[in-house]
Amino acid sequence: MSRRIASERPVAAPAGRSVARHGWPRALAVVLGSLVAMVVVAALGLWAAGAADLPGGAFAPVVLATVATAVGGAVELSGDAGDLARTNAGLTVVPLSVTLVGALVVAGGFLRPLRHRAVAGAGELAGWAARIAVLWLLGLVGLALGARHTFAVDMGSGTLSDLTGLLDAAPKVGFTTAVPLTAARGLLWLAGILVLALLVSRGAPLPGRLLRFQVSVRPAAYAMVALVLAYVALALVAALVTMVTRGHVRETLAVILLGLPNLAWLALTLGLGVTWDGRVDGPFGLPVPRVLAEVLRTPDVSTLSLRTIAAHDGRWWWLAGLAAVLLLAAAFLMAARSPARIRPWRHALHLAVALALTLLTLCLAGRVSAHYGLSLLGIGDMGGNLSGELLLRPRLWSAVGLGALWGLLAGFLGASAARPVPRRGEVAARRP
Template identity: 70%
Template sequence: MSVPTPSRPAVARHGWPQALGAVLAGLVSMGVVAALGLWAAGAAELPDHAFPRVVAATVVTAVGGTIELSGNAGGLAESDAGMTVVPLSVTLVGALVLAAGFLRPLRHRAVAGARELAGWAARIAVLWLLALLGLSFAARQTFTLSLDDLGQDELGDLGDLFGISPEVGFTTDVPATLFFGLLWLAGVLVLALLVSRGAPLPGRLLRFQESVRPAAYAMVLLLLAWVGLGVVIGLVVAATRGHVAETFAVILLGLPNLMWLALTLGLGATWNGRVEGPFGLPMPHVLDEVLRGREVAELNLGTLAEYDGRVWWLVVADAVLLLAAAFVMARRSPSRMRAWQHAVHLAVALALTVLMICLVGRIAAHYGLSVLGIGDLGGDLGGELFLRPEVWSAVGLALLWGLVAGFLGGLAARRVRHRGEVVPPAQG
């Protein structure tokens, strides 16, 4: 039996079976969360045994895949629909599980060659693409609607007279799903290497770990803290106000969508949006009040405070959690770093984090049906929902918050011994 020595390092066990285990664990965890969330939302009652296909479509969208909605209402009718929303609860669970599976064979090592890391990541990527291909073909379904159920008697009578049976369905854009799914996987694996202190890096990149890893870890901690806060709030709401199923649907499907939106609002960011018509997407009542009935509404602390003054607590929550993240970042950084360096590191990291939230937190959905001119696309039988950020102002505010919080966190960490730092013995 060979014993590892400094000149003969242990060979990491990360072959195809380990890659398969990591991919399967990620997909199963995402599928379970998506299925439970959709079940709580009532999707298990969909006709034609469509529930498994809807679960597959949810997992596809969670990793950046593209689901295309389609409609066919016959020659005397016109239909239109589309939706873009990422179920970030499913995304977050999948990212955490996949990252853990990727890092597990690499633990207890200080350095790994670039070729070794690339080979391990490539194995996971090949199996991931095959799994996405299977999900893409599974995520396809068509439903037939009854005009009598759409709420207007005239349309029901016309449907019976002309034999109109509208069909709606969804399918997957396979090339786009494979491309964005692979891009998502690459982001998860790179972020896992950046965040984990125990993950080995190629020798040429070791000089960057002192400045990048503590900041990346602090931002992941900040995002998870906001999600944890949302879970506590959701459980309290479910226990005190009822609506248990709806609350758990929000937690299991879209909790990060709401909580990371709240993070940016607490920093002072502005989002623009509109709500018209009924939608099944989870949305707090105060957001619906601000966005409904306007061509384009501004969503920020000022407009929200007109309906509920408690939104100012978002500023307090951001301040407390950012200072905690800054302290953790400084605590994990070398003690020789100065407060202004911590400020710069946190500012850049927070700006990139807010940019990510702005990109993945957008929502766009619309639907419409018109039969012989009765019912207008976007009118009584239509609806629209969109929510998009003012990106660069949000990123600029994140830079300012990061500079202040990073500087204060760096000052506070001076009084605390850093990890790995040896305290010299007392003199005399």
């Protein structure tokens, strides 16, 4: 009898099998898969934007630089126009379409071998993440070393072109990627993605000491990820409809493959009342609806908010309605994935914190800063289109406060609406 009972006890999986599931070959597949996916998306997007025509074989380095910036890399622009001329340029923008693709591939690959597990040891999770991080670091170094190039700027024809030729001041523009800073930021990006993947996935195991946090953290994290992905999905549908009905196939495809989440999450923040400061000057253009470009193209820094947009076209108030509906849906989803014993006011607090952090992240990722200029003999813009500025920056602390307020309200309403919904794994008490 004792032998029979012992034989029915669950047997722990051998250590070798765990290592096989979390070994170096699988980690290499995760890293290579994510890098290849980002390179393909960036290359197609840049091709659609016309970057394949860049001189001097600059297309491949530009693709690598785009991938590097997508994971937080630092790309530095430089210029040279001889002794009598000066150039300056700067660029800060994250191609969030590339970022999103890489994040989804990394998260999926990280979680796949952890499926169908209730609990995982902290050492096991740390070892699996460390393998990915080591190979990811090598990939980041390779990206940074390949993302550098210098090419001449075509001045066209006219007086300015003649002067630059006469004075041997033909401008050259180049870019390099800072290896240490790119590696550090890329590792932080990876850590954030892996932690978020563990928080969002209901089936991913957690160390025993962290299990008590999954009730308060996981449903809220899942709801926020669902909210931001819903905005991207709606933006994708809108972009495809625009491409079919109005043409501009390559331009729209470039927006989809490079900056669709930038526009989608800008719409989310505007709908929730977040204010941005922005300016467009010179030949810079923004792949945004016409009314947004009108608000931003002013002599001075302008205020971009739902109120200023609606002043140009009152139909844009629908952004507030869309944000309210989708946020309430996210709050309902959060409550439905939580135990029934949690009271509405706790749901409100959880969503307030989660939404405040989400808006902070979206605002930081959505910032844009770009400028360039050429001065000859100390005179800038010699009758040509040689300078420009593109600026878009959020008012961060007001965004965090609005996120907390919206989260409190939506969390309470969503929890109240989800009360009758049966929870998975819970049995309702029978009335006598």
